[in-house]
Amino acid sequence: MIYDVIGIGFGPANLAIAATIEEQGFNEQSTHLFIESKSEFDWHPGMLIEGARMQISYHKDLATMRSPTSKFTFLNYLDECGRLESFVNLQEFYPTRHEYRDYLKWAANQLKGYVNYGEKVVDITPVMNGNDEVSYINVHTVNAEGKKARYQAKNIITSSGLVPKLPEGIHASASQNAYHSSQFLPSLENKFSDTSFPWEFLVVGSGQSAAEITKHLLNHYPNATVNSTIREYAYKPADSSEFVNEIFAYSTIDDFYKLEANDKQRIINKYKDTNYSCIDPPLIRELYQMKYDMSVSGDERFKLNNFQELKEIKHTPNMYHVGTAYFENTNTKEQTEVPYHGVFLATGYHDRNNLDLTQKLFDWFEKDELGRPKLTRQYQVKTSDKCHAGIFMIGNNEHSHGLSDTLLSILPERAMDIMNQINSAKPNYNIKAA
Numbered sequence: 001m002i003y004d005v006i007g008i009g010f011g012p013a014n015l016a017i018a019a020t021i022e023e024q025g026f027n028e029q030s031t032h033l034f035i036e037s038k039s040e041f042d043w044h045p046g047m048l049i050e051g052a053r054m055q056i057s058y059h060k061d062l063a064t065m066r067s068p069t070s071k072f073t074f075l076n077y078l079d080e081c082g083r084l085e086s087f088v089n090l091q092e093f094y095p096t097r098h099e100y101r102d103y104l105k106w107a108a109n110q111l112k113g114y115v116n117y118g119e120k121v122v123d124i125t126p127v128m129n130g131n132d133e134v135s136y137i138n139v140h141t142v143n144a145e146g147k148k149a150r151y152q153a154k155n156i157i158t159s160s161g162l163v164p165k166l167p168e169g170i171h172a173s174a175s176q177n178a179y180h181s182s183q184f185l186p187s188l189e190n191k192f193s194d195t196s197f198p199w200e201f202l203v204v205g206s207g208q209s210a211a212e213i214t215k216h217l218l219n220h221y222p223n224a225t226v227n228s229t230i231r232e233y234a235y236k237p238a239d240s241s242e243f244v245n246e247i248f249a250y251s252t253i254d255d256f257y258k259l260e261a262n263d264k265q266r267i268i269n270k271y272k273d274t275n276y277s278c279i280d281p282p283l284i285r286e287l288y289q290m291k292y293d294m295s296v297s298g299d300e301r302f303k304l305n306n307f308q309e310l311k312e313i314k315h316t317p318n319m320y321h322v323g324t325a326y327f328e329n330t331n332t333k334e335q336t337e338v339p340y341h342g343v344f345l346a347t348g349y350h351d352r353n354n355l356d357l358t359q360k361l362f363d364w365f366e367k368d369e370l371g372r373p374k375l376t377r378q379y380q381v382k383t384s385d386k387c388h389a390g391i392f393m394i395g396n397n398e399h400s401h402g403l404s405d406t407l408l409s410i411l412p413e414r415a416m417d418i419m420n421q422i423n424s425a426k427p428n429y430n431i432k433a434a
């Protein structure tokens with residue numbers, strides 16, 4: 001069997017594509033499969049901190065911006081769960097992260113027939129015809145029991161997600177009680193279950209996750225010291241003002257895509273504080289209020305150490321601590337040591353390299369000056385005339401498509417664009433009206 005489309009990974013991006021396929025009629029005369037290495041759908045389980053909210057409106061869900069009457073909208077989820085009226089009474093645009101995860105799982109459960117869970121894609125290879133041309137693509141997988149499989153597709157969509165980003169030379173290791181923020185809640189349960197113990201916690205990072213972790217530790221560990229270390233002078237507020245926020249509008253990608261590479265990078269650098277190393281202003285104020293209130297009572301549990309860059313973590317267990325973190329002042333280069341019981345590295349993510357999986361197709365790719373595949377506005381890799389298969393890459397195209405590329409903001413519109421592009425090469429698709 002040759003699938004019309006195989007999606008690699010089944011996070012929110014490909015979940016939105018599956019919802020589009022289901023509702024827009026792409027599934028009526030074509031075949032689709034998504035392959036996911038996890039045993040079931042999940043979304044950031046390690047950072048479902050109590051009370052933490054989404055940073056985008058619920059309107060930017062899996063479907064609303066594509067079709068407001070879709071059955072996959074967040075409002076329809078609320079209605080089916082019997083909470084629509086109560087949610088409206090909250091007068092809240094930003095659901096809790098916990099509820100949004102439940103929404104995504106609800107949608108994924110409706111689309112489980114499209115997905116092979118528990119299979120990891122280990123290779124992608126071309127299927128050649130007699131004219132030395134690529135006709136189709138082989139997708140090779142292995143499951144948890146070691147069973148191998150091979151699938152063939154006319155088009156593939158790679159969306160293999162994000163992986164934890166760590167400071168250079170630093171490794172997250174349970175043996176050192178050092179954890180990336182993605183493992184925050186499980187690490188608390190496994191290693192720091194005694195909430196009354198006078199732990200020495202170290203939080204590295206200056207973004208939203210770092211602030212949320214710091215707040216959680218201060219609130220739930222009343223005898224713990226929390227050292228928050230950042231490379232710059234202070235926490236920076238995220239700019240979510242109305243005009244600036246239009247940079248995440250899907251229509252903005254049209255203008256961004258047409259720019260020269262140096263202009264694209266200039267814009268990314270200029271507006272990084274909308275998404276990177278920044279914190280929602282209310283949370284900054286909350287942390288400042290907490291620090292001030294502690295100072296009134298002489299409580300010094302919350303320490304903010306600025307201009308500090310983490311250089312090394314060592315396992316140095318003794319009767320007082322588990323390890324030592326070594327920092328360098330970003331201005332004076334002065335070295336300092338901070339003992340700890342637990343380190344939480346809220347240092348962000350980077351995209352899982354879709355290029356590693358597609359290495360064996362590179363000979364047919366058009367590439368930019370840095371050797372990256374060139375993409376069309378619709379996220380399709382530009383290839384030579386000898387490649388008749390479609391390769392779509394999503395989630396690692398910030399340099400070509402702008403700051404919204406890795407975010408939830410554009411999922412439904414991008415999904416529709418990609419499926420319309422695939423449909424344009426297959427006229428016998430029967431497309432329903434949006």
